[in-house]
Amino acid sequence: MKPIFFPFTYISKTVTVALNTCFPEITVYQPSEKRVPAGMGQLAETGMLDIRVPVQGDEDELDALYIEYKNWAHTHKGVEISFFMDRKDTIPFYDDNTPQKLRGDILKYQQNDQGKQDDHGKEVDNSLLIARLFLVLTQDYDIQNEDLEHELKSHEGREKSLFKALLGEDDNVVFNENKEKQKEPFEDQGAYMTGERIKFWSRLMIHDDNDSGIYITNSRAVFDHVIDTLPDAEEICRFEAIPRVDSDDNNAWQSDLKAYIDEAVSSSQPASIEKPVYDQTAGDSSSDLSLSLYVVQGVQPKNLVSRIGGVSSPEGGGKGNTIIGLLS
8 A cells, every 4th residue: 555645745855765675655635636746746646655635626716816915024024924814715824934823723623614504595604615725725835945955055065065165175074064054954844833734634634435454654753642642553663774775675565565564554463464574784784764663553644634633534554553654
């Protein structure tokens, strides 16, 4: 089964390649079929990503709201952003500098929205549209943040070239210091509005018919938040020094890992399953990545999403256990 990347709708090439050390293909959800990032589309063409859009329709309304928000945010740049509370039946917007205000205003908006009816007397429910808009905006935030990281690295590269030109070959100390700074893992985008990301992603995911039993993230903040929400989650294994994608051991490792996860998802005793074995001292064949897997036994995948996201779960939801993984 293909793991589902959560709770993000954007995944960079760097993170995709890292996840590819364990899984040949990753499922990623999109809030809008119109706004699939070009880079992700290219990764999907290579077979590394399976891009799914669980909810379609209302694309023009979503697009109009997105454009209106961007125009409004540009006009009010530098000013604390609130919702358009003076507009009837509006959708909330936010400034990524005011997450606390966003939390309160979303709750207020959703409470005010309850009981409203359309022209046919049917109760209006904008919760899914709100979730999709939120995910589109946070996707923008993540892409912009990645662009900023690239700019900073480019600046560091030019800085190194300058040092080399000035200091010649005696600049090892400077280069080693910069190297240490760059050895940190991927930026943890999930540290920004962690609970809201999970909540709104869950509202989107619950509409898909995918019954994969494993959810994977590269965010420590997200992983810790989810594990804290699930007191019955149990760590079943941790793999260090995972074989590199281009190593001879990687194909065997991926095959063994898939078999292990498939068994763990359906087993009544997942903690007792024999774990994949590989050479962790293979030098250049090993990466500096690690994979931690937790199992929530007896909880079906969509029921687990319902628990962590606070959303209603449909009937069924898959079979067996659910695994949550952290790649770091």
